[in-house]
Structures are given as structure tokens and as C-alpha cells.
Amino acid sequence: xxxxxxxxxxxxxxxxxxxxxxxxxxxxxxxxxxxxxxxxxxxxxxxxxxxxxxxxxxxxxxxxxxxxxxxxxxxxxxxxxxxxxxxxxxxxxxxxxxxxxxxxxxxxxxxxxxxxxxxxxxxxxxxxxxxxxxxxxxxxxxxxxxxxxxxxxxxxxxxxxxxxxxxxxxxxxxxxxxxxxxxxxxxxxxxxxxxxxxxxxxxxxxxxxxxxxxxxxxxxxxxxxxxxxxxxxxxxxxxxxxxxxxxxxxxxxxxxxxxxxxxxxxxxxxxxxxxxxxxxxxxxxxxxxxxxxxxxxxxxxxxxxxxxxxxxxxxxxxxxxxxxxxxxxxxxxxxxxxxxxxxxxxxxxxxxxxxxxxxxxxxxxxxxxxxxxxxxxxxxxxxxxxxxxxxxxxxxxx
Amino acid sequence: xxxxxxxxxxxxxxxxxxxxxxxxxxxxxxxxxxxxxxxxxxxxxxxxxxxxxxxxxxxxxxxxxxxxxxxxxxxxxxxxxxxxxxxxxxxxxxxxxxxxxxxxxxxxxxxxxxxxxxxxxxxxxxxxxxxxxxxxxxxxxxxxxxxxxxxxxxxxxxxxxxxxxxxxxxxxxxxxxxxxxxxxxxxxxxxxxxxxxxxxxxxxxxxxxxxxxxxxxxxxxxxxxxxxxxxxxxxxxxxxxxxxxxxxxxxxxxxxxxxxxxxxxxxxxxxxxxxxxxxxxxxxxxxxxxxxxxxxxxxxxxxxxxxxxxxxxxxxxxxxxxxxxxxxxxxxxxxxxxxxxxxxxxxxxxxxxxxxxxxxxxxxxxxxxxxxxxxxxxxxxxxxxxxxxxxxxxxxxx
Numbered sequence: 001x002x003x004x005x006x007x008x009x010x011x012x013x014x015x016x017x018x019x020x021x022x023x024x025x026x027x028x029x030x031x032x033x034x035x036x037x038x039x040x041x042x043x044x045x046x047x048x049x050x051x052x053x054x055x056x057x058x059x060x061x062x063x064x065x066x067x068x069x070x071x072x073x074x075x076x077x078x079x080x081x082x083x084x085x086x087x088x089x090x091x092x093x094x095x096x097x098x099x100x101x102x103x104x105x106x107x108x109x110x111x112x113x114x115x116x117x118x119x120x121x122x123x124x125x126x127x128x129x130x131x132x133x134x135x136x137x138x139x140x141x142x143x144x145x146x147x148x149x150x151x152x153x154x155x156x157x158x159x160x161x162x163x164x165x166x167x168x169x170x171x172x173x174x175x176x177x178x179x180x181x182x183x184x185x186x187x188x189x190x191x192x193x194x195x196x197x198x199x200x201x202x203x204x205x206x207x208x209x210x211x212x213x214x215x216x217x218x219x220x221x222x223x224x225x226x227x228x229x230x231x232x233x234x235x236x237x238x239x240x241x242x243x244x245x246x247x248x249x250x251x252x253x254x255x256x257x258x259x260x261x262x263x264x265x266x267x268x269x270x271x272x273x274x275x276x277x278x279x280x281x282x283x284x285x286x287x288x289x290x291x292x293x294x295x296x297x298x299x300x301x302x303x304x305x306x307x308x309x310x311x312x313x314x315x316x317x318x319x320x321x322x323x324x325x326x327x328x329x330x331x332x333x334x335x336x337x338x339x340x341x342x343x344x345x346x347x348x349x350x351x352x353x354x355x356x357x358x359x360x361x362x363x364x365x366x367x368x369x370x371x372x373x374x375x376x377x378x379x380x381x382x383x384x385x386x387x388x389x390x391x392x393x394x395x396x397x398x
Numbered sequence: 399x400x401x402x403x404x405x406x407x408x409x410x411x412x413x414x415x416x417x418x419x420x421x422x423x424x425x426x427x428x429x430x431x432x433x434x435x436x437x438x439x440x441x442x443x444x445x446x447x448x449x450x451x452x453x454x455x456x457x458x459x460x461x462x463x464x465x466x467x468x469x470x471x472x473x474x475x476x477x478x479x480x481x482x483x484x485x486x487x488x489x490x491x492x493x494x495x496x497x498x499x500x501x502x503x504x505x506x507x508x509x510x511x512x513x514x515x516x517x518x519x520x521x522x523x524x525x526x527x528x529x530x531x532x533x534x535x536x537x538x539x540x541x542x543x544x545x546x547x548x549x550x551x552x553x554x555x556x557x558x559x560x561x562x563x564x565x566x567x568x569x570x571x572x573x574x575x576x577x578x579x580x581x582x583x584x585x586x587x588x589x590x591x592x593x594x595x596x597x598x599x600x601x602x603x604x605x606x607x608x609x610x611x612x613x614x615x616x617x618x619x620x621x622x623x624x625x626x627x628x629x630x631x632x633x634x635x636x637x638x639x640x641x642x643x644x645x646x647x648x649x650x651x652x653x654x655x656x657x658x659x660x661x662x663x664x665x666x667x668x669x670x671x672x673x674x675x676x677x678x679x680x681x682x683x684x685x686x687x688x689x690x691x692x693x694x695x696x697x698x699x700x701x702x703x704x705x706x707x708x709x710x711x712x713x714x715x716x717x718x719x720x721x722x723x724x725x726x727x728x729x730x731x732x733x734x735x736x737x738x739x740x741x742x743x744x745x746x747x748x749x750x751x752x753x754x755x756x757x758x759x760x761x762x763x764x765x766x767x768x769x770x771x772x773x774x775x776x777x778x779x780x781x782x783x784x785x786x787x788x789x790x791x792x793x794x795x796x
Contacts, residue, residue, distance in 0.1 A: 012436075013411060038410075152752060162752055209631040221718070225628050225635075232623070232720025233607040236752045239717045244710070244748060246642040246658065258748065260644065312642070316714050319637045320619070322630025350642060350656065354550060354560055354634045 011397075014046040015389030018055065022384055024100060026059045026072035047073060053396040054079040055389065075099060075384075080143035081135070082379045083128050083182060086191060086371035087120065087149045089113050089165055094127040096135055097376040099143065099384065101201060105131045106372065113150065116168035117177060125181035143383045144184035146375030147174065148191035152236040158188035161234055187378050192238060193229050194374030195366075196222025199327045201377040203365050207324040211317055212364075213240065214330035215310065215339070216285050219263050223321060229378075240317070241267070245309045262313050266306035268332055274302050285331035292335040303335045307342020314343060315350035322355050329364030336363065409795075412444040413787030416453065420782055422498060424457045424470035445471060451794040452477040453787065473497060473782075478541035479533070480777045481526050481580060484589060484769035485518065485547050487511050487563055492525040494533055495774040497541065497782065499599060503529045504770065511548065514566035515575060523579035541781045542582035544773030545572065546589035550634040556586035559632055585776050590636060591627050592772030593764075594620025597725045599775040601763045605722040609715055610762075611638065612728035613708065613737070614683050617661050621719060627776075638715075639665070643707045660711050664704035666730055672700050683729035690733040701733045705740020712741060713748035720753050727762035734761065 020035050021027060027035070033043045050056035050073075057076040061069040077100035084103075086093040090113070095106035107127050111120060124147075132139060151163020158175040160166055175186035189197075196212035204210050210224040221238035223230040231237050241263035242256050252270075254261035264270055268285035275282040275291065278298050282291050291299035314326060326347075332339060344361050351359075366373055382388060418433050419425060425433070431441045448454035448471075455474035459467040475498035482501075484491040488511070493504035505525050509518060522545075530537060549561020556573040558564055573584035594610035602608050608622040619636035621628040629635050639661035640654050650668075652659035662668055666683035673680040673689065676696050680689050689697035712724060724745075730737060742759050749757075764771055780786060 207631070223718075225623065225630070226626070228624070230623050230628065230719070232753075233605070233722035234720055234752060234755060236750065237623075237718065237720040239720070239750055239753065242750055243714045243717050244644040246644040246646075248644075256750070313714070316641045316711070317718060319641050320621075320635065320715060320718060321628070322632055322635040322637070324631035352634065352637055352640055352654070354632060355630075355637065357632060 010042055010045050011049050011393065012390060013386075014049050014393050015386030017043065017046045018050060018384070018389045019386060021050075021056060021073060021075050024075055024077075026074040028062050028070040028072050030070060032073075049393050049397055050389075053393045055392065077102065080141050080383075081132070081137050082376045082383075083132075083142055083145040084372045084375035084379070085124050085128075085145065085147040086194070086375060087111070087113060087124070087147065088191070089150055092120065092124050092127075093372055094124050094131060095372045095376070096128070096131045096137070097372075097380075099380055101373060101376050101380060103369070103372065103376070105135050107131060113165065113169075114167050117172045117174065121174070121177040121181075125178065128182065139182060142182045142184055144379040145178050145182050145186045146194070146377075146379040147178065147186070147188050148194035148371045148375050149174075149188065150191050152234065152239075153188050153190050154235050155187075155189055155231050158186060160188075161236070185379070185382055187375075187382060189229070189231075189375075189378060190220075190222070190235060190238075191371050192220040193222040193231065194378065195329055195364075195370040196224050196238075196327075196374065197229055197377050198366050198370035198372070198374030199329070199364060200224045200227075200374075202370075202373055204325050204327070209321070209323045210325050210327060211314075211321060211323040212327045212329055212370075213310070213314065215267065215306075215328060215332040216330035217268050219267050219310070219330075221317070223323075225321065240313055243313050243316075245312050247312065248309065262309060266309040271302050271306050271332075275299060288332065289334045292338055300338050303332070303338045304342040306332075307339040307344075308346050309342075310339075311343040311346025312350065315347045318347055318351040318355045318359065324358055325360045325362065327362055327364050329367070329370060333363050408440055408443050409447050409791065410788060411784075412447050412791050413784030415441065415444045416448060416782070416787045417784060419448075419454065419471065419473050422473055422475075424472040426460050426468040426470050428468060430471075447791050447795055448787075451791045453790065475500065478539050478781075479530070479535050480774045480781075481530075481540055481543045482770045482773035482777070483522050483526070483543065483545040484592070484773060485509070485511055485522070485545065486589070487548055490518065490522050490525075491770055492522050492529060493770045493774070494526070494529045494535070495770075495778075497778055499771060499774050499778060501767070501770065501774070503533050505529060511563065511567075512565050515570045515572060519572070519575040519579075523576065526580065537580060540580045540582055542777040543576050543580050543584045544592070544775075544777040545576065545584070545586050546592040546769045546773050547572075547586065548589050550632065550637075551586050551588050552633050553585075553587055553629050556584060558586075559634070583777065583780055585773075585780060587627070587629075587773075587776060588618075588620070588633060588636075589769050590618040591620040591629065592776065593727055593762075593768040594622050594636075594725075594772065595627055595775050596764050596768035596770070596772030597727070597762060598622045598625070598772075600768075600771055602723050602725070607719070607721045608723050608725060609712075609719060609721040610725045610727055610768075611708070611712065613665065613704075613726060613730040614728035615666050617665050617708070617728075619715070621721075623719065638711055641711050641714075643710050645710065646707065660707060664707040669700050669704050669730075673697060686730065687732045690736055698736050701730070701736045702740040704730075705737040705742075706744050707740075708737075709741040709744025710748065713745045716745055716749040716753045716757065722756055723758045723760065725760055725762050727765070727768060731761050 077098040092111040093108040160169040219241040242261040248260035254264035475496040490509040491506040558567040617639040646658035652662035
């Protein structure tokens with residue numbers, strides 16, 4: 001509802017009209033008037049304002065129905081760029097995308113999250129500036145910054161909340177640290193949430209209800225419901241790793257102090273330990289993936305069994321959340337169909353028929369890019385929202 | 399974005415301004431201008447339109463700062479009414495509320511859901527008309543109708559989806575049936591979802607993340623996340639009854655054909671059967687509640703044990719959804735602290751510390767009114783939304 005910059009009453013609501021152009025489909029003024037129920041004169045004024053702001057561009061002409069053919073308009077993806085950052089325990093990926101979420105440049109470096117927020121943020125900011133330089137984009141072109149971190153985050157403030165593997169990051173104002181380097185909003189979220197969003201925007205937008213499960217050294221999930229990330233009261237929603245597996249032995253003690261946790265029976269270290277006990281020389285999730293690729297029967301069995309344990313927990317998630325797609329990502333998803341087969345076996349047996357009616361269980365398609373794509377999508381969603389567009393247009397037409 | 403009825407460009411957006419008045423707090427034109435960042439002249443035009451539509455009313459004067467004291471305005475709760483309907487397996491409750499969700503009149507009758515949609519809808523519509531008559535409100539005052547049914551619903555279309563205990567209702571266009579009797583939107587949802595919404599709007603709006611569990615003949619849940627009902631892809635989200643309880647005996651066969659389901663160990667019939675086997679003369683959920691009230695030790699133990707089983711499943715829900723409050727409702731919640739004690743025992747033991755940090759586990763406060771209050775809230779939310787208000791104002795100012 002802002003009239004900042006003296007935007008005229010007619011132009012307040014330009015951001016609403018713009019929503020009809022966000023999907024990239026080129027439309028004429030006439031089509032926009034029809035879709036919005038707005039007066040033709042209002043549409044013309046708003047399209048002009050969007051054109052002069054740079055957010056919109058003409059993209060050729062529609063077929064003429066007699067007379068001069070009308071011009072079509074669409075989002076100008078190149079008007080500004082987004083900085084997307086994905087922090088892991090021991091790596092950082094920094095990318096620059098356009099406003100359509102297309103990655104224009106990207107770099108991954110080793111980086112220990114335990115070095116603390118100031119060191120890590122300085123590093124990724126420096127890489128961001130380098131990438132922008134290489135792309136010939138000045139810092140003022142940055143519409144906003146999205147960053148994923150390996151722990152729970154209070155999304156509204158961008159502060160990590162007691163993240164177990166991020167010493168020194170608790171309650172740190174990450175947006176403030178990044179704002180020293182770049183303009184626009186800085187949005188922070190849990191890395192698995194952003195993987196879920198990345199899978200959603202790239203492959204599953206028509207589904208609206210997606211559950212992404214990351215299986216690697218730990219196990220976590222991100223939930224998209226009605227097309228929106230579900231974060232929970234303290235940002236810890238999707239924390240599957242320490243759910244008790246029905247039927248798991250009470251002898252399995254987890255690092256959290258409880259027994260029978262999903263992570264303690266089905267994550268990379270648990271599978272590797274099982275294989276080592278059977279005499280195999282396997283370390284880490286990559287070792288398991290390699291053993292499966294080599295056709296080692298003990299590895300196939302262990303991965304399938306882990307899939308069943310994961311399936312037992314996901315069956316509960318299916319009844320509770322009623323998703324239309326479950327995406328399995330993370331390093332162990334590279335073990336391919338063996339993990340998925342175990343998951344499917346138990347989910348389809350244990351979930352309610354109605355909830356599995358149209359349910360798909362698939363491997364990640366965005367792979368290791370999911371987090372970056374999600375970080376970019378989160379920012380685009382914010383900076384192209386109606387009120388943000390109103391404010392941007394006002395600022396550019398002063 | 400409608401300009402139906404020739405609403406002037408200044409008045410499009412009246413619904414946005416109105417959102418600042420929905421909470422019932424009286425505000426002056428000056429306060430509205432400050433809160434909305436709109437020009438004073440725009441605020442004046444929109445307030446005038448809302449006053450003449452009847453949605454807004456003057457409610458006294460603010461303290462003067464010199465000169466004539468400014469008038470305060472607030473939502474006129476009585477401008478229109480909402481019809482709220484709660485259908486159970488064997489009863490129907492029909493209520494009329496104002497636009498603030500206050501119930502003005504209500505009636506409950508016996509009614510077999512298996513009589514089918516035409517018979518049941520005709521019955522509740524007749525009761526609705528009677529209630530309106532008694533309140534002296536004509537049918538044209540009905541802003542919309544909200545109805546809860548005991549089964550999954552595709553909310554977007556209002557059609558029940560394979561509801562197990564509602565023979566004849568599958569895929570029936572319930573909104574169309576009710577539209578024959580009343581104007582305005584007709585919104586249909588699962589009864590437990592509406593209980594969750596009812597608890598949320600009456601007691602927990604500041605929490606934003608609520609899980610309501612109904613424990614009676616069956617067990618089901620409704621999820622409010624970020625203040626919105628989470629329904630899932632096919633409207634079956636929250637279906638907890640057939641989740642496998644970790645640690646439950648594999649001998650317990652559920653009516654769904656699986657073993658170890660929550661309903662088979664912790665719902666009313668399971669507890670009653672256990673008490674009967676111990677020689678007690680207990681039938682139904684009411685019988686269990688009575689036995690607990692009478693201090694029968696076997697009943698206390700059985701209810702507490704059921705609470706533990708429920709807690710095992712809710713611990714998973716807590717990790718997955720990170721709610722800030724769990725509300726236990728349904729007939730068995732009247733067994734009071736014994737059920738809750740069992741739930742708390744296991745949830746606080748099995749959930750992650752971060753997720754239980756601020757978690758409250760409480761009994762329903764709205765009780766049997768929760769469904770009606772939720773149905774009313776669902777309709778109010780729709781008819782007082784920005785675009786709906788724009789359209790209403792346009793129609794009333796023609």
C-alpha cells in the first residue's frame with residue numbers, strides 16, 4: 001500500500017498487474033486488460049510504468065486482427081540479478097542468477113562453516129563480487145541475496161537458531177552481515193528447505209505439495225505445501241532425522257541420545273558401519289554409492305534396507321502431509337533405484353490409499369543445484385511480489 | 399483486480415485498506431493514512447465507500463488534539479451474517495454468526511450422514527432458514543456458507559473425496575446444492591480441519607502454528623501453518639489414525655487391514671475393548687470419560703497408556719511440523735489431564751529439544767463449538783478478503 005516516491009493512485013497496483021507477466025508468457029495490453037478486469041487506460045499506464053522501470057520489455061508482436069499488430073510484453077529477466085548462496089558444512093557455492101532463476105555464473109569453494117559467520121560471509125561476498133565483475137554487472141544490479149545454511153533458521157529475522165553443526169552462528173544477524181556488501185533484501189533459510197524450493201520451482205510447480213528428503217550424512221526434509229515453504233514455529237519443520245522408526249531395534253543408540261532414530265539406522269554413517277562390520281572397505285556416502293554402482297550385493301541390500309526404514313517414516317509423513325510428490329535427494333540418492341525401491345515398498349504398504357492415490361516418489365532432478373535454485377527462487381519471489389514491484393517502479397520513475 | 403460496477407480507480411484497493419480494520423480495533427482516518435502510507439484523500443474516499451456499503455461504522459471519537467475530535471471507524475459486524483454448518487456421522491449443527499465470528503443462534507439435530515447429500519443439505523438449509531427468521535435476518539444478508547463434513551474434501555471444488563463414512567457423497571458438488579438455498583460463496587472442508595481453524599481463531603492466533611488432534615471413535619488432526627490450514631494435495635492431510643505406532647504390538651490388527659495403527663491402540667473403541675476385557679462395563683468414549691471421572695484405576699491407566707501411544711505419533715508430528723501448540727480435542731479429551739499426561743510424557747522425551755522449546759500441549763478450549771467457529775472463520779476470511787471487499791463495495795455503490 002505504499003505510495004513512496006509519489007506514485008500516482010493509478011500506479012499503485014502496478015505490481016498486481018505485473019503478476020500476470022511473471023510466468024514469462026508474453027501478453028498484449030488487451031490480454032492484460034481482459035485477465036485483470038482493469039480499464040484499458042489503467043493497463044496502459046501501468047505497462048508504461050513497468051517498461052520505464054526496466055522490469056518489462058516488448059517481445060515482438062501478436063497476430064494482427066486488422067490494423068497495426070499489438071505489441072506483446074514479458075518480464076525482462078535481465079533487468080536485475082540475484083545472488084544465491086548455498087553453505088554446507090565444508091563448502092560454499094555462490095551463484096548469480098537472472099530474474100527468471102537462470103544461473104549466469106557460479107563458483108564452489110571449500111569453506112569450513114565452523115570458521116564463523118564473519119569469515120564465511122566475507123568469503124562468499126568476495127566471490128559474489130568477483131562473479132558480478134566477470135558478468136559485467138555492477139553491485140547495484142543485485143535485487144537481493146538468498147542464502148541457505150545447514151541448520152534451523154528463524155526465517156523472519158534470518159538468524160540461525162541453535163544450529164548444531166554451525167558453532168558461532170546462533171542468533172547471528174546474517175542479513176545485516178550481507179547487507180554491508182549488497183543491496184536489496186537478504187533472505188536466509190535452512191539448506192534443505194531451499195533444496196525443496198529448488199526442486200519445486202524447476203520440476204514440480206504444478207504439484208503444489210512436495211516433500212524433499214535429503215539423505216546423506218544426516219537426514220532432513222523440506223516441505224512445500226500449497227506452493228509455499230512450510231517452516232514451522234521456530235524454523236525446524238522437516239526435521240526427520242530423529243524420528244523413531246517403527247520396528248527399529250531399541251539397541252540402536254543415536255548421537256542425539258535417543259534410540260531407534262531414522263538417522264541412526266538409515267543415514268550414510270549407519271549404512272557404512274553396517275558394511276564395514278560385514279568386512280567391506282567402505283567410507284562415507286560416496287563409498288556406499290560406489291559399492292552400489294559396482295554391484296556389491298551387501299551394499300545393495302543395506303541401501304534397500306535403509307530405504308525401507310526411510311519409507312516407514314515417510315509413510316507417516318504421507319498420511320500427515322498428503323504430498324503429491326516425494327523427491328529423494330542428497331548424496332545417497334545417487335544410489336538410485338535401490339534406495340527408492342525400499343522407500344516405495346513401505347510407503348505404498350503403510351500409507352492410506354487416498355494419500356497414495358496420485359503420489360509419486362522420485363529421485364532429485366536438480367541434484368546438487370537444488371539449493372542454489374531454491375535460494376534464487378526465494379529472492380525472486382520476494383522482489384517480484386506486488387508491493388515490492390510497486391516500490392521499485394515508484395523509485396525508478398521519480 | 400475487479401472494477402465491476404464502475405468502481406473508480408481510487409476505490410480499487412478499498413479492500414486492502416479494509417484489512418487494517420478487520421481486527422475490530424477502531425481507527426481514525428489519520429491512523430489509517432499512517433498505517434497504509436496512502437494519501438489522506440485516498441483514505442477518505444475509501445472510508446466513505448466502506449461506510450456507504452455498510453461494512454464499516456463510526457464507533458465514537460478519538461481524543462481531540464485541538465479542534466473537532468476525529469471519528470473512529472471499525473468493522474460493522476452486523477452488516478451481514480454467516481451460516482456455519484458442522485456435520486457429524488449422526489448429528490448436524492447449524493449456526494448463524496456475525497462477521498466477527500460471534501454465534502447469534504444455533505441448533506443441533508440428529509441426522510444420519512448416510513441419508514445422502516440431498517436429504518442432509520435440505521435439512522440443514524431448512525434449519526438455517528428458521529434460524530435466520532428467528533434472528534429477523536433475510537436470506538440476502540447471508541454473506542456465505544461454511545460447512546464441515548466427516549471425511550476428506552477437495553477444498554477448491556467443495557467435493558468430498560472417497561469419504562469412508564459418507565456413502566453417496568463422493569464427488570458431490572456440495573456448494574451447488576447449498577447455493578440453491580443461499581447466496582455468497584459456499585466453502586466445504588473436513589470437520590477436523592475446521593476444528594483446528596476454530597481453535598486457532600478463538601485462542602491461538604498469535605501462535606500461527608497449531609496442530610489440533612481429535613480423539614474419539616477415530617483419531618484425526620488438522621494443521622494450521624503460518625496461520626493457514628494445510629490441506630495437502632487431495633485434502634487428506636492430518637490423517638493420523640492409521641500411522642503405525644513405534645513400539646505397538648504387531649498383533650493389533652486395525653480395521654484398515656494394517657497392523658499397529660494409532661486408532662487401533664488409542665481411539666475410544668480400543669480403550670473400551672481393553673477395559674471390557676478387564677471386566678469393566680464400559681461402552682463408547684463417553685463410558686471411558688465417565689469411568690475416568692469416577693476414578694477407576696484401570697480406566698486411568700488405559701487412558702494414560704493411550705496418551706503415550708498418541709504421544710509417540712505426535713513426537714513425529716512435532717519434528718516434522720514444528721508447531722507451537724498441540725490442542726487435544728474430541729470426546730476423549732474430556733478425560734482431561736490423564737490423556738494429556740501420557741501425550742506430554744512421550745512427546746517431550748522423543749521430540750527434538752529445539753522443536754519442544756516453546757511447545758504447549760493443551761486441551762481444547764472451544765470444545766464442541768470448534769467446528770462451527772472454524773466454519774464461520776473460513777467464510778469470514780473469504781468474504782472480507784481484499785478483492786471480495788472491492789467487489790462488495792462496487793456492488794453496493796452502483
